[in-house]
Amino acid sequence: MIEISSIPNIPPALIYFAGAALLPLLGKGKARKIYLLILAALGLIGVALLRPQTTWDFSVIPGFELTFLHADSLSLIMGYIFALIGGAAILYSIEIVKENGEFVCGLLYLGSALGAVFAGDFFTLYIFWEIMAFSSLGLIWYSRTERATNAGMRYILFHLFGGCALLGGIIIHYINTGSIAVGPIEPGIGYVLLLIGIGVNTAFIPLHTWLPDSYPKATIAGAVFMSVYTTKTGVYVLARTFSGVEAVAYMGGVMCLYGVVFALMQNDVRKLLSYHIVSQVGYMVAGVGIGTYIGINGGIAHVFNHILYKALLFMCMGAVIYATGKNNLTELGGLAKKMPVTMITCVIAAFSISGVIGFNGYISKGMVIHATSLKGMPILELALILGSIGTFLSFLKLTYFTFFRKNEEIEAKEAPLSMLVPMSVTAFLCVALGVYPKMLYGILPYPEEAFHYHAYGLGHAIGTLELLMMTALVFFILKFAISPHERVTRDIDYIYRKAGRGFIWFCEQPLVTVANFIDKGLLRITDAFVWFSKNPTVASRIMVLMVGAVVTRPFNPTYMRYERDLEELRRLYPGEVPRMAIGTGVLLALIFFTLYLVVYLTHGLLWV
Amino acid sequence: MNIETVLKGLMVGVVIVLVVSVVFIKHHDHFLGFHILYGAIGAGFFLLATRILSVIQKEGRQDD
Structure with missing residues (x-):
């Protein structure tokens, strides 16, 4: 008889990730159906066998460990329901989903949601959080309609924003406390960022608009998966970090x-x-x-x-x-x-x-x-x-x-x-x-x-x-x-879209005009430097003469001849450029380098 | 009567309903059949709210 305690605890995410990786090898026939049913059962068994108060750590560098499995009463109840309804969703999809890619997205989504709830540290949580966002995007895009494509873009933009806020909050929390364990957060900017990051997934008002925008456009099976995981993972993380607020x-x-x-x-x-x-x-x-x-x-x-x-x-x-x-x-x-x-x-x-x-x-x-x-x-x-x-x-x-x-x-x-x-x-x-x-x-x-x-x-x-x-x-x-x-029915996203269009207009019109103006100005300055560097002696003379011509014009009756000479000088520019031997050039470079070193060392010594 | 006046009237109505509701919910033990009354108030609140918010709806099929 098999002793349950002898079966090792495996992070359930691995079961679904491995299942997703192997799925494309099975084609689209009966074998795929049987495989999916076995996978759903294995996932459920994998979660059911997890023992409370167990962990599965992975050392990245000495002193910095990621916890891929942290099972306690809160994560276990989430795991049970995720795996249970995941099995039901797989069975529901088995006849109506034709493409393996959609199943792969569904399995990755399910696996990453389980990964997130069993994550014992914020970085592991963040990794699974992002996998969830991208795999669920596939469930929207597999509808293969223009509406779904656009909604998917808005969905992922929202989740990337939330992900950035979450990561920022995690980093600040780590800098402040030295801990990455998932737990309560101390007040500060990290607190706000984490709350925003979690709030996006939990659909806080007014960060909720991605939800009613994208779920109705997902595939039939995709919507069943999506209704389960994203928001509930958000609630779970909220319970770990912001309970009692x-x-x-x-x-x-x-x-x-x-x-x-x-x-x-x-x-x-x-x-x-x-x-x-x-x-x-x-x-x-x-x-x-x-x-x-x-x-x-x-x-x-x-x-x-x-x-x-x-x-x-x-x-x-x-x-x-x-x-x-x-x-x-x-x-x-x-x-x-x-x-x-x-x-x-x-x-x-x-x-x-x-x-x-x-x-x-x-x-x-x-x-x-x-x-x-x-x-x-x-x-x-x-x-x-x-x-x-x-x-x-x-x-x-x-x-x-x-x-x-x-x-x-x-x-x-x-x-x-x-x-x-x-x-x-x-x-x-x-x-x-x-x-x-x-x-x-x-x-x-x-x-x-x-x-x-x-x-x-x-x-x-x-x-x-x-x-x-x-x-x-x-x-x-x-x-x-x-x-x-x-x-x-217009929701708050109407304002976001208007603001988004305004931002795009601002980038395409005023911002591009200013950029072109600066670009042209810089080109002119560069051209002037190139022109000057061709023959600095003659260029300096021309510049002095030009200034002189402008200044003396009202008082000089022969200014016409003066300007003709200036024009002739310009035409002949750069003229014959005096050449130096290569040794002279190297010598000059060395002199400059020596001067630089002297200044640097003196400055350094003086500074000290 | 223009729409703004109607909306203002409705908003005042909603606020009154909510204030009365808070009083009820704090002292509901003293009311017989409180939940029946409250069910009616609640349903009325939502009918009113959807009427007000229909201002932000526009004609056409729900799309992007």
Whole structure:
């Protein structure tokens, strides 16, 4: 019998990176499918076998070690959910992804996200952080549309900016403390830079615009991967470095409301879901920012639950787009009977994200709101409760206009089995964790405190029920008011794009004009030096005569002849240049060099 | 009545709703059926907010 403790801890990133490297050798047939399933299982086993409190160090130079594996309760829970949903996403993609390159990007993305959460030091984290950005870019560009290409460019620009800020913060933190271990940061410029760098990935307002811009343009499978890793890795790093910072908690409240309001105005189903990522990440950021045991437990539990239902929602909408070729709510409807499994799983995911009793979102969202109440932050509590109402409104809109509104013209058939299986399994987990939350409590960072939280307390349950029922009633009475429209919604990126265009104009027009002016001036000066150096004696004479001609012109009646002589001298310039023997030249050079040395040494001695 | 006046009115409405909500949330134990009331206020808040923000929308298909 194999002893589990005898199996060495391997950084899970290596499993997926090796898998990505070997994938192109397998072609596109059945072998690839089997290989991917084995890889998904291996990744999951690799994470499941990791033992807590273990590390895997790599010495770069003496005294400077990179920690590629640091397993504790926080990194392990992230690892479990990343590997679990990674497996589901691989299975979901197996029939619909045709190109190996897209799978390679997906595997590198998954591997690097795991690398980032198990990184024990900031430099290792930074390396995986950047691999994540570039590999996920591939998932956008594999859509092979102009919109995707442009969105991908904006996406990577944002992430490079965030990466630079992160690296700057890491270097300053290292200079100040001499430590690169991932942990709390001392206030200063490094603190701000790190917060900006992490804020880009976590989609802080107003650094969030890359998210709703790029996710709807990714491939169907790519969007499922993308909905899981980038923002949640950001939340994880935030929990390690900025937990208990009140400003961060309030940022969570802002994200929660901002995301919901913009989601309500969307027509594109995946754009609506993307704005809800911003909103839901707000709950996690709030939990982490509160910083108490229940706050951090709630934030991380929400990461876990959110990954399940958000990936499921992207899977469902991907299945709808795959089956109909349509992605706008105005074009959808009438799919409930045509895609029943997709409809049921989507409703489960919608109930989960809305925090309906009995579904997993209810547990973690309740924990975060309870944490705000205990901490005495009523405005944040208000924002988070309002966010719940908006979320439910938004998902009533999504499910109603996608599945239940009458639409006789739409043609579709149910998604393939390879898509339905991961959708059903994920939906089952959403319900299972809602009904029996103790499964989740046991793996949270502070399990003992988690078991003290009573999710199904009578007051909380009835209150939530009242809140959601009233919201549903308002929706069905006033649904015309939030019915989808063919409209373009401008976000803050409108300002960025305007500013960007202004910057490009500034570079192309005024800046280039000034550069040309300086260029011409420098050329003239250089030409004058070249002209002078051809025969300095005659050149000096010409210059003196020119000055004399200008000065004496008004008083000299023979200035015409004088200027003719000057013109003649110019014409003959440079004339016969006196030549020196090479030895004279060397002698002059030596004299100059000696003089230089004398000055240097004297200066140095005097200075001392 | 021009759009600016309407928007100003709506903004004042939102602020009042938020202030009342903060008071409610601090003292909700004293209100019977608080969450029903709050659900209505919340849903109204979002309908209002989307109406206000529809000003920044423009006609056409969602694109770049």
